[in-house]
Amino acid sequence: MRERVLIIACGALAPEIRSVLRADGLDHVDLTCLPADLHMRPQLIAEGVRLAIRRARGAYDRIYCAYAQCGADGLDAVLEAEGVERIDGPHCYAFYAGQSTFVALADAEPATFYLTDFLARQFDRIVLRSLGADRHPELMSLYFGNYRRLVYLAQTDDAELTDKARRVAAGLGLEFERRFAGLGELGDFVRRAAHGEEGGAKDRSLLARHSGPGDRQAGPGDGEEAAWRALRAGHRPGRDARRPHRQRRLSRTVAPERSLSGK
Known part of the structure; x- marks a missing residue:
């Protein structure tokens, strides 16, 4: 049975992510979105993502986060604690x-x-x-x-x-x-999330890196700080x-x- 995958995303990315899922026939991937206007209250993003992850636990084999850092203090700490990887980058x-x-x-x-x-x-x-x-x-x-x-x-x-x-x-x-x-790097991220490690693919270049589960290293991804x-x-x-x-x-x-x- 194919693994079930969930992408938790900013609502602003929903049309683009859905277009990739439809075009590639990735029907084993579900998408759940937080309201796009949370960007005007970025202090709420990290906790919103945490709640979405915890609600989905047990229903999915793998969970990914389609949020850049977006000024959301604490987001990477939440993802590290939950063992969830996000797309690399400071903003969309x-x-x-x-x-x-x-x-x-x-x-x-x-x-x-x-x-x-x-x-x-x-x-x-x-x-x-x-x-x-x-x-x-x-x-x-x-x-x-x-x-x-x-x-x-x-x-x-x-x-x-x-x-x-x-x-x-x-x-x-x-x-x-x-x-x-x-779609820039977003389309590649969605496909990477959908296929995971299948076929020996282990390209983590489009995932943000930090310590903790998922062998992510501390600090921003390449190019993120710049x-x-x-x-x-x-x-x-x-x-x-x-x-x-x-x-x-x-x-x-x-x-x-x-x-x-x-x-």
């Missing part, structure tokens, strides 16, 4: 783009705000309403005033979503750039990330669409 932007590619993007323009398909679709609800900026527009400059560019890391070729992302950029007064990322530093460069409160650009002409042009290869 990094594993969608590829961690080294994300670092290069952020280094090229630290003052960048990022969107995925989910955030393009749910920007008003997940971002503006959660921040209270829909009720208090005077907060917009506080939250977004340090940004110069919006990069939409697209998972799909969807003209409607691209238009929504472009409108978000225009509303924030930011340059717009679309880069097709696809990707966190790159993202934080554009997110520090009160920091003017545009300072290096003050001598530039800050035209609000729309950058050409590119693939992640730069072509």
Whole structure:
């Protein structure tokens, strides 16, 4: 009998994970999701994941976590204690783009705000309403005033979503750039979770590493620390990330669409 596998994921990743499960016929893998808006209350993520793991114990042979670190203090400690592995990376932007590619993007323009398909679709609800900026527009400059560019890391070729992302950029007064990322490292993680060690496959490169069950070593996965530093460069409160650009002409042009290869 085939092993039963559970992936516990952020709700923002649900459509992409389900698309892999359907396309690959992975009907032995179940998906359970925590609400995507927990990202606005990251202190609740670790305990939410712990509860989901414990509720699933006994029903599954293997459990995986499709959360990046996401600013959720205590998440890796919970996963270590429970013996559950997660996808490598500090946030979904990094594993969608590829961690080294994300670092290069952020280094090229630290003052960048990022969107995925989910955030393009749910920007008003997940971002503006959660921040209270829909009720208090005077907060917009506080939250977004340090940004110069919006990069939409697209998972799909969807003209409607691209238009929504472009409108978000225009509303924030930011340059717009679309880069097709696809599923990036997420698709490989889902397949790795589904197949486990079958066929002698022991590639753990897409899993976060820490000590404890599952032979994970202490510390962030490869590229994770650099990707966190790159993202934080554009997110520090009160920091003017545009300072290096003050001598530039800050035209609000729309950058050409590119693939992640730069072509």
